[in-house]
Amino acid sequence: MTVDVPQEILDALTDVAMPRLPPERPSDETVTANGCQLPVYRSGCVIVGSGAAGLRAAVELRRRGRDVTVISQSAWGGTSACSGSDKQTLHTANTADQGDSYRAMAQAIRAGGAMDADTAYVEAVGSSRAMASLQYLGLPLPQDPLGGTLRYQTDHDEVGRATSCGPRTSRLMVKVLAEEAIRLGVPVYNHTTAVRILTVGDADHRRACGVLALRQKERSSHNPQGFCVFQAAVVVLAAGGPGELYRDSAYPNGCFGSLGLALEAGIETVNLTESQFGIGTRREGFPWNLSGTYVQAIPHIFSVDGTGTEHHFLGDYYRTTREMCSNIFRKGYQWPFHATRMLDFQSSLVDLAIYRESAAGRRVFMDFNRNPLPVPGDLPFDPGRLDDDVRSYLRSAGADQEMPIDRLRHMNPLAIELYRRYKVDIAVDPLEFAVNNQHMNGGVATDVWGRSSLNGCYAVGEAAGTHGVTRPGGAALNAGQVFGTRAAEHIAARGFSDSVPDSDFAEAVSAGVAEAKTLVRPGSPLSEKSVREEVQARMSDRAGMICDPESVHLALEEARALNDAIRARGIAPGRSGGAARALQRQQMALASEAVLTALDHFVRNGGGSRGARAICDPDGESLPHVRQGPLEAFRFRREREAHRAEQIVVRFDGKDFHVSSRANRPFDESARSFFERDWPAWLTGEIYGRNTG
Numbered sequence: 001m002t003v004d005v006p007q008e009i010l011d012a013l014t015d016v017a018m019p020r021l022p023p024e025r026p027s028d029e030t031v032t033a034n035g036c037q038l039p040v041y042r043s044g045c046v047i048v049g050s051g052a053a054g055l056r057a058a059v060e061l062r063r064r065g066r067d068v069t070v071i072s073q074s075a076w077g078g079t080s081a082c083s084g085s086d087k088q089t090l091h092t093a094n095t096a097d098q099g100d101s102y103r104a105m106a107q108a109i110r111a112g113g114a115m116d117a118d119t120a121y122v123e124a125v126g127s128s129r130a131m132a133s134l135q136y137l138g139l140p141l142p143q144d145p146l147g148g149t150l151r152y153q154t155d156h157d158e159v160g161r162a163t164s165c166g167p168r169t170s171r172l173m174v175k176v177l178a179e180e181a182i183r184l185g186v187p188v189y190n191h192t193t194a195v196r197i198l199t200v201g202d203a204d205h206r207r208a209c210g211v212l213a214l215r216q217k218e219r220s221s222h223n224p225q226g227f228c229v230f231q232a233a234v235v236v237l238a239a240g241g242p243g244e245l246y247r248d249s250a251y252p253n254g255c256f257g258s259l260g261l262a263l264e265a266g267i268e269t270v271n272l273t274e275s276q277f278g279i280g281t282r283r284e285g286f287p288w289n290l291s292g293t294y295v296q297a298i299p300h301i302f303s304v305d306g307t308g309t310e311h312h313f314l315g316d317y318y319r320t321t322r323e324m325c326s327n328i329f330r331k332g333y334q335w336p337f338h339a340t341r342m343l344d345f346q347s348s349l350v351d352l353a354i355y356r357e358s359a360a361g362r363r364v365f366m367d368f369n370r371n372p373l374p375v376p377g378d379l380p381f382d383p384g385r386l387d388d389d390v391r392s393y394l395r396s397a398g399a400d401q402e403m404p405i406d407r408l409r410h411m412n413p414l415a416i417e418l419y420r421r422y423k424v425d426i427a428v429d430p431l432e433f434a435v436n437n438q439h440m441n442g443g444v445a446t447d448v449w450g451r452s453s454l455n456g457c458y459a460v461g462e463a464a465g466t467h468g469v470t471r472p473g474g475a476a477l478n479a480g481q482v483f484g485t486r487a488a489e490h491i492a493a494r495g496f497s498d499s500v501p502d503s504d505f506a507e508a509v510s511a512g513v514a515e516a517k518t519l520v521r522p523g524s525p526l527s528e529k530s531v532r533e534e535v536q537a538r539m540s541d542r543a544g545m546i547c548d549p550e551s552v553h554l555a556l557e558e559a560r561a562l563n564d565a566i567r568a569r570g571i572a573p574g575r576s577g578g579a580a581r582a583l584q585r586q587q588m589a590l591a592s593e594a595v596l597t598a599l600d601h602f603v604r605n606g607g608g609s610r611g612a613r614a615i616c617d618p619d620g621e622s623l624p625h626v627r628q629g630p631l632e633a634f635r636f637r638r639e640r641e642a643h644r645a646e647q648i649v650v651r652f653d654g655k656d657f658h659v660s661s662r663a664n665r666p667f668d669e670s671a672r673s674f675f676e677r678d679w680p681a682w683l684t685g686e687i688y689g690r691n692t693g
């Protein structure tokens with residue numbers, strides 16, 4: 001039965017207006033550094049980023065009566081506010097009657113390896129509270145008539161832990177959290193870009209004391225670049241992922257994250273080798289993920305060459321029409337590329353085929369007005385002739401319509417509506433897409449409270465490297481909520497944000513301004529644009545989902561050379577974004593060297609194909625086959641079992657990168673809490689561990 005959803009309901013879920021920010025509180029003090037007079041904004045804690053993770057931390061801190069300020073490059077920018085998919089997913093624990101438990105969920109979250117077992121459990125057990133509190137704030141998660149949450153199955157998920165408000169779940173999360181932050185009076189400084197983490201003290205006593213930022217509105221004759229300082233006892237990095245690392249990307253424009261900021265402050269990072277690549281529309285147009293019903297509707301996928309000729313390229317990969325169509329469908333919940341799924345004619349052969357078409361200069365489209373053409377020599381598409389899992393899903397969904405667009409409209413009208421908002425009518429025209437970078441699983445190394453290796457500095461959301469090699473769909477949004485809450489609890493319970501360090505603060509500001517000024521140099525032969533193009537092309541072409549040891553090593557050498565050149569000559573700012581953008585490009589160049597350092601270390605130590613990347617090697621044990629035979633050029637190394645038990649840690653000392661490995665933190669599966677025994681540890685605050693921020 002088809003239920004027609006009224007247009008105004010579709011509109012409310014796709015066109016989400018954000019709240020108006022209250023006027024900013026002016027600064028009433030200044031500090032003089034390197035000939036500039038900088039305004040100083042003081043608070044107990046400064047949060048860098050106003051995505052779902054940063055706002056969660058802000059709200060939780062404020063509710064605990066702490067003095068917190070949020071700064072944001074763009075208040076409603078970033079991935080939470082601007083990204084999504086057909087049903088953007090939040091991953092939370094299901095119930096025992098569906099075969100779930102927190103332990104089972106934790107095992108699924110870390111199933112891909114290279115993940116701390118305690119972190120996985122924290123995310124699982126914290127997920128119910130994260131979801132319930134979002135519902136309390138007004139997040140419209142769908143329910144059945146008795147109050148049960150409607151759920152479905154997503155990537156790396158066997159029991160259906162996924163739920164969604166539609167294409168814009170994370171934007172709706174930002175909206176309800178922002179409304180709460182405004183209600184609680186949290187100051188938010190918009191168009192404010194953090195460019196340096198400020199620190200005081202040495203060795204084990206070194207700690208964060210705020211951030212140096214750039215704001216257009218602070219520009220004056222005493223301060224031509226617009227520097228300002230947010231002085232705080234605690235800094236929370238919530239600046240999202242490094243979307244600007246790759247040319248082929250489904251991140252919104254201007255996502256730089258805080259990897260470069262953290263590396264420059266000497267903070268340890270982890271799992272930088274781990275990312276996600278998959279099908280979506282690129283940021284040059286409307287960046288969006290094409291998982292779920294977009295592919296479960298089974299559209300025709302084709303490419304077009306320079307002469308305008310169409311190619312039914314998937315027909316060269318799969319052996320039968322049934323196999324090809326079933327694997328197009330499976331991209332719905334096996335969305336990220338995974339090397340081993342290129343074997344045995346599984347679903348990542350679809351990604352490989354699209355990747356090769358794009359590399360050959362052909363544009364790839366999905367057409368919802370045509371059913372897939374048959375594999376040459378085989379029978380035509382027939383919804384009755386699909387693999388059992390696919391047939392049964394479509395039958396349960398009632399998706400027996402003749403054309404893909406009607407199946408899509410039936411299963412998820414919002415998916416069509418969404419593109420219409422951006423002037424793309426997929427009910428009329430084929431949709432151009434590609435395989436893109438979408439998520440960074442690694443990031444700042446943190447403990448179970450979100451603390452980084454720098455005292456007084458926490459990281460939450462995509463800025464934190466809490467995920468392993470794989471992550472279930474929706475686990476990123478859940479992790480941001482759980483760790484935003486945990487970091488706030490820890491900061492508040494320990495009272496770390498109560499006293500703002502004053503000694504040596506002016507020196508820290510002077511050092512930050514001096515560094516920033518050496519790096520931004522009008523007239524440098526390296527421009528913001530040239531650095532962007534060089535970094536992004538290198539990362540997409542040599543460190544994307546298909547790579548090989550030699551190209552990774554060459555890419556690393558080139559990345560090092562670029563960073564040496566930037567240190568020697570600086571970057572000339574472009575017309576838009578000025579000094580802030582130039583510094584973010586410099587941080588991106590540094591972050592790309594960090595990723596390549598980790599990747600080179602991994603492959604030189606026998607690292608094989610896992611998660612996002614196939615490591616191609618003529619001596620590799622695994623060989624993908626297509627209809628006409630083996631694809632020798634894509635023979636790849638198998639993953640080494642031992643690598644699943646450890647994580648690669650990368651740190652920058654201002655000159656060189658240091659790489660090491662550490663074992664995953666364990667979690668005692670057999671441990672059970674006992675109320676009377678464990679209550680005192682909660683009452684005394686012993687549960688918060690070491691007494692440093």
Ligand SMILES: Cc1cc2nc3c(=O)[nH]c(=O)nc-3n(C[C@H](O)[C@H](O)[C@H](O)COP(=O)(O)OP(=O)(O)OC[C@H]3O[C@@H](n4cnc5c(N)ncnc54)[C@H](O)[C@@H]3O)c2cc1C
Pocket residue numbers: 048049050051052053054071072073074075076077078079080081083084085087088089090091170192193194195238239240241250251252255256257258280287288289438439460461462463473474475476477478480
């Ligand atoms: C197309 C797409 C689809 C996705 N779908 C899903 C999904 O279905 N489920 C899921 O769990 N995850 C999904 N993800 C991932 C998920 O959306 C992100 O990991 C998550 O939203 C990150 O939230 P965040 O709060 O950490 O960062 P963001 O939401 O990116 O927020 C970062 C904030 O930091 C600010 N900022 C950045 N740099 C600075 C700076 N230097 N100074 C000041 N401010 C700064 C930005 O303006 C922004 O406000 C998807 C991602 C993409 C790209």
